[in-house]
Amino acid sequence: MVENTIKLLVVEDDYALNDTVKETISELGEVVQVHDGDEGWFEIESGVYDAVILDVMLPGQDGFTILKKAKEALPNLPILMLTAKGELTDKMQGFDLGADEYVTKPFYKEELLARLKALLRHTGVLGQDGALEVGNIQIYVEQHKVLVGNEEISLQGREFGLLVYLVQHVGQIVTKDQIFDRLWGFDSDTSLTVVEVYMSNLRKNLRQAEAQVNIKTLRNVGYTLSATNED
Template sequence: MKLLVVEDHHDLREAMIEMLADEFEVDGACDGDEGLFLAQQNIYDAIILDVMLPGIDGFSIVRRLREDGIETPVLFLTARDSLEDRVKGLDFGGDDYLVKPFQSPELKARLRALLRRSGALTTKQTIRYRGIELFGKEKGVVVDGQPLKLTSKQYELLEYLVHNQGVILTKEQIFDRIWGFDSDTTIAIVEVFVHQLRKKLEPFGYHADIQTVRGIGYMLVREQE
């Protein structure tokens, strides 16, 4: 799973990224403009968002995301503990609120709860699509009761498709999610890995569920019988 941390305080941002890196892949942004740009790519499972930021503030970022139809869960961070601020953040579309200073266990607990509510994380970190089961901690895959061996990137691609089943994902979204903005490879790698994943799923009959949306990208949806 992939998170975005938007926090202008360098040491705090890096500390959060470090503490979360053992469970998640984490990107960071140091101001509101960069945070909004990254969040609009819609490739994250959750966003940890400071309220007071240089440029666009956290409340405005969430409002813009919700207006764009992006429902990525947001955990607000703030140094202000007023009821008015908490209500304002939730009304703008935030999902939870954490007051600074905070302890690492509370941040992780609130984040896991937020991910469970959104469906991105189950208590067993297992997600399913038809006869396919993905086990998040081990990055293991079982298809119709049989283990399926995938590379790390193949697993991440399948996981991203399963999390977004029925949703069209652009090639750009897939590339940014799996390989990242600063990758040395090109977007053509997406087609290669989709082809590889289809070949792995073909013996089980699930390959056709990864449908090509011409000129846009891909969507995981059950083939019409």
């Protein structure tokens, strides 16, 4: 697994169960754990997560309230509801509010992992057959490998993570703050300008490799990556 290429959030107030969920899904990427609704919403608002596993019954804001707000603010964010409530009416309420998947406790670990993987593939965060593709770029995340056409290029550390993050959000605007929080972390002492340095280096490497993608800067907003037409 490559550090920071996929970031998952677990919002579950049962500490033991939260740990079990983390253990089950940790092979997919970095897992952040919180244990109440208010903290969960704070984390979701940051916009740096690829998927959320969300309990319904939580201290503070309940899961349905968070789900509704999250889908209004971040409609493309995959959310898997994890709850002891198995009644049809509860599931229907979750789906009506925009839940992408529903797993009822107690659950099989294999089922939870399989459903989460399916969500990540559906949204393009996990590529089919392990590859992410845009333009003439193929990224094999687990192998830390990038192909432009048939040629492999070398991207090290956070530069690789930056490309993965942009490709996972192809066509979407990602802010400098989101990139920084995703790759360096909220509590990093590094300056925000480091994002510009890494973005410049990434553009240079992709241009030299004749990658058919464009990373556009939206002044005072952020960046967006898109495929370009072949010459």
